Amino acid sequence: MVSQHGILLAAGIIFDHFGPLVSKVCQCLLRHGALPLQEIVRCLDLSPGQVKNSLLVLIQHNCVQAFSSPRGGGDKTSTHYLAIFDNILHRLRFSKFLSVIRADIPESEALLEGLLHNGRLTFNQLVERAIYKVTEGSIRPAREEVRMNFNKLVYAHYVERCPKPEPFVDPLQDEQPTSTRKRAPKTVGKNVSFDKKVVNTASLSDAEKFSEIPYITEDASHANDSPHSDIASAKRKHEALGIDEELNSTIAENEVLWRANFEKFIFCLKKKFCAERKKPKLKVISRHIWESFFEDNLTNKDDNSVTSTLNSILDRVGQKEGGASMTIEHVTRVLEELNICPSSEDPDAFTLDLSRIVEASQYEEMESLVKKKYGQQAFTIFRLLVTQDCPVETDKIIDTTILDKQIVHGTLYKLWKDDYIDSERIASGTGTGNSQFFVWRVKSTFQEQFIDNLYHAALNLRQIINYIIELLLEGSKDETKLRHRKNILILALTRLDDSLMLFHDF
Amino acid sequence: MPPRKRPPQPTNASETPPEVKIRISPPSIPGAEAPPAPGPAPSVSILPANILAGFPPPEREIYKLVFSGGDKGMTQTDIRIKMGVTASTLTKHMRALVNTKGVLKVVTNVHKRGEKIYMDARLDPSPEITGGTWYRNGELDSEAVASARERCLEQVEKLGVATADAILSGIIKDYPSVGYSIEQIRDILRAMALDRSLEEVRSTGAGQFSDLRAGRVCYRKSSAPQGGMMEEIPCGVCPRIDECSPEGVISPRTCVYFKKWLQMDF
Numbered sequence: 001m002v003s004q005h006g007i008l009l010a011a012g013i014i015f016d017h018f019g020p021l022v023s024k025v026c027q028c029l030l031r032h033g034a035l036p037l038q039e040i041v042r043c044l045d046l047s048p049g050q051v052k053n054s055l056l057v058l059i060q061h062n063c064v065q066a067f068s069s070p071r072g073g074g075d076k077t078s079t080h081y082l083a084i085f086d087n088i089l090h091r092l093r094f095s096k097f098l099s100v101i102r103a104d105i106p107e108s109e110a111l112l113e114g115l116l117h118n119g120r121l122t123f124n125q126l127v128e129r130a131i132y133k134v135t136e137g138s139i140r141p142a143r144e145e146v147r148m149n150f151n152k153l154v155y156a157h158y159v160e161r162c163p164k165p166e167p168f169v170d171p172l173q174d175e176q177p178t179s180t181r182k183r184a185p186k187t188v189g190k191n192v193s194f195d196k197k198v199v200n201t202a203s204l205s206d207a208e209k210f211s212e213i214p215y216i217t218e219d220a221s222h223a224n225d226s227p228h229s230d231i232a233s234a235k236r237k238h239e240a241l242g243i244d245e246e247l248n249s250t251i252a253e254n255e256v257l258w259r260a261n262f263e264k265f266i267f268c269l270k271k272k273f274c275a276e277r278k279k280p281k282l283k284v285i286s287r288h289i290w291e292s293f294f295e296d297n298l299t300n301k302d303d304n305s306v307t308s309t310l311n312s313i314l315d316r317v318g319q320k321e322g323g324a325s326m327t328i329e330h331v332t333r334v335l336e337e338l339n340i341c342p343s344s345e346d347p348d349a350f351t352l353d354l355s356r357i358v359e360a361s362q363y364e365e366m367e368s369l370v371k372k373k374y375g376q377q378a379f380t381i382f383r384l385l386v387t388q389d390c391p392v393e394t395d396k397i398i399d400t401t402i403l404d405k406q407i408v409h410g411t412l413y414k415l416w417k418d419d420y421i422d423s424e425r426i427a428s429g430t431g432t433g434n435s436q437f438f439v440w441r442v443k444s445t446f447q448e449q450f451i452d453n454l455y456h457a458a459l460n461l462r463q464i465i466n467y468i469i470e471l472l473l474e475g476s477k478d479e480t481k482l483r484h485r486k487n488i489l490i491l492a493l494t495r496l497d498d499s500l501m502l503f504h505d506f
Numbered sequence: 507m508p509p510r511k512r513p514p515q516p517t518n519a520s521e522t523p524p525e526v527k528i529r530i531s532p533p534s535i536p537g538a539e540a541p542p543a544p545g546p547a548p549s550v551s552i553l554p555a556n557i558l559a560g561f562p563p564p565e566r567e568i569y570k571l572v573f574s575g576g577d578k579g580m581t582q583t584d585i586r587i588k589m590g591v592t593a594s595t596l597t598k599h600m601r602a603l604v605n606t607k608g609v610l611k612v613v614t615n616v617h618k619r620g621e622k623i624y625m626d627a628r629l630d631p632s633p634e635i636t637g638g639t640w641y642r643n644g645e646l647d648s649e650a651v652a653s654a655r656e657r658c659l660e661q662v663e664k665l666g667v668a669t670a671d672a673i674l675s676g677i678i679k680d681y682p683s684v685g686y687s688i689e690q691i692r693d694i695l696r697a698m699a700l701d702r703s704l705e706e707v708r709s710t711g712a713g714q715f716s717d718l719r720a721g722r723v724c725y726r727k728s729s730a731p732q733g734g735m736m737e738e739i740p741c742g743v744c745p746r747i748d749e750c751s752p753e754g755v756i757s758p759r760t761c762v763y764f765k766k767w768l769q770m771d772f
Contacts, residue, residue, distance in 0.1 A: 361733065365736060368731060368732075404648065405646070450736075460761075464764060
């Protein structure tokens with residue numbers, strides 16, 4: 001279940017992007033879970049037309065998924081609408097997604113921008129947009145060129161076909177084992193698992209999702225003129241399937257809706273985060289090998305690991321300063337020191353498990369906050385409790401940390417009072433039976449609480465940014481100063497969003 | 507009639523000269539040697555029967571009971587319950603055994619300051635009671651801890667990656683007068699790894715660990731801490747975050763911390 005401040009943040013984002021009505025509908029869905037149209041109308045006291053239009057906007061922007069569900073005992077079904085919290089939050093990071101494309105396939109950036117702006121578009125709409133966006137004096141892009149750039153995005157899984165518009169989901173049935181989604185739910189809970197079930201059922205198979213637009217056009221002459229005519233003509237050799245392919249192509253261009261594949265972007269950002277996180281700790285040679293490993297990795301098989309072949313790592317290391325003289329043994333040894341292990345499937349490849357870096361980074365973030373808020377001693381005690389799998393007794397904490405007893409007692413009380421740690425009283429079995437011990441452990445809900453605080457902080461930053469924008473619109477005297485402050489806040493929000501991704505999405 | 511005032515309880519056995527003088531071992535110097543094993547030390551045996559014969563029978567029994575507690579001693583409550591005597595009677599006997607005869611002594615428990623522990627005057631209290639080697643008179647010797655940490659860090663900086671043994675050897679070489687035990691150094695290194703002053707790693711036997719057998723626990727200087735994305739903004743460390751809401755009395759628009767952070771008046 002999404003936390004209180006998470007819902008407010010999501011509603012705030014939708015308010016800023018689509019206005020108050022859409023935000024109201026979105027907040028209602030986030031608070032109550034999946035609801036049919038009539039229920040939303042009843043909850044919000046809005047007209048059915050307003051709610052319907054709001055839902056259409058949210059569906060268009062991939063923030064809501066519709067599904068049909070059995071009604072009563074008969075064969076009747078009703079349409080429910082489910083808000084997809086993750087996709088709403090991804091709207092905060094569109095600029096980061098664009099920067100991923102800018103680094104990987106710069107020529108396709110405009111197409112992705114179109115999809116992010118409009119949520120879902122057909123290929124035809126994208127072409128029209130590309131032509132319309134051309135500035136005066138520059139060359140109009142050919143349809144084939146747009147198609148080529150678009151297919152690059154699909155091939156790299158940055159763009160996917162939209163999920164089924166209204167799949168049938170029975171809440172009482174168990175999830176089908178033939179789920180196309182690979183990621184397991186991150187949190188266990190009835191609501192979350194049902195949300196995931198709906199998303200999984202709506203999702204297409206990977207083969208369907210990333211099926212590119214065939215290089216067949218109604219106007220074959222245009223294709224012959226293009227630099228990719230070879231490919232096009234090669235395709236046309238399949239004469240038996242020619243008509244079908246033409247039909248497929250027409251459907252793919254005119255009817256199939258496409259959208260950005262957020263999962264792929266989040267994986268790219270996760271990879272980048274992990275690479276950057278460890279880099280400052282490494283010495284020059286190790287850093288070169290670390291960078292080379294990340295620069296050229298094979299297609300990921302899952303969301304938690306990165307794999308690269310030894311040959312490609314060696315090639316890239318060789319191009320770096322001082323890397324030419326490195327032997328295979330040296331590179332292999334450094335890779336193993338960096339916890340990059342030989343792959344079990346391919347003997348020439350090396351794999352790194354990203355989840356360990358993510359977990360370590362999450363703890364670093366939490367520990368760093370404890371240090372800043374409560375001081376060095378609290379940091380030491382908190383780290384001790386984090387590293388121990390079991391509850392730790394007060395005297396053991398004093399002995400291990402070699403800190404003064406009074407300080408330890410005071411700090412433990414502060415951490416306990418602010419819900420960071422849990423304590424338990426244990427009566428001693430020895431002596432007169434009067435003595436008792438206290439054992440301490442990090443609270444199991446601490447991470448959820450930390451995430452809720454992150455949402456709260458992001459919500460506050462957004463509120464101040466909006467307030468400064470209001471002041472700017474009113475025409476303040478200190479316009480330069482205000483703009484400068486606004487930029488500081490936007491930067492802070494971007495950085496805070498990294499933390500949000502680390503805890504919620506990675 | 508006003509209540510009879512009790513004479514103040516003696517806090518240390520050595521303050522009053524004992525009537526029957528028994529040889530008392532000198533108190534252990536922190537850091538001089540490894541802590542003794544719990545239980546009566548093998549060299550210390552129960553007082554001979556001829557001395558005990560001179561004690562009144564209840565005092566003899568109390569002494570035997572306390573002696574059985576070894577270097578962990580026994581609290582007054584435990585003795586009272588086991589002996590089945592009243593508190594005032596026990597106090598009288600304990601005073602005689604501690605002050606007059608000097609065969610027992612009182613030690614303060616580092617974990618429970620108010621609780622007196624009685625034990626044979628010839629025994630050194632166990633580290634559980636004294637708090638271990640980093641404690642002096644029941645108080646943490648912060649200066650000793652700080653100087654030990656400094657010396658460990660100095661050795662790690664010198665050696666790069668080192669085991670606890672190598673660090674101890676280095677310290678002994680540079681400061682021959684200090685008498686750290688390997689256990690003390692391990693305690694300090696573990697505490698330093700906890701607060702990220704040092705990093706605890708296992709040797710792989712190759713690269714920078716080439717001089718160390720694979721699998722040994724080593725220490726190296728920790729890199730600069732990462733993270734801190736949350737604490738950079740006022741909300742991260744705000745003491746009033748629980749009372750803050752968009753439309754509340756405390757809200758981002760009225761927040762004094764944000765005003766201060768952005769150096770501006772809203």
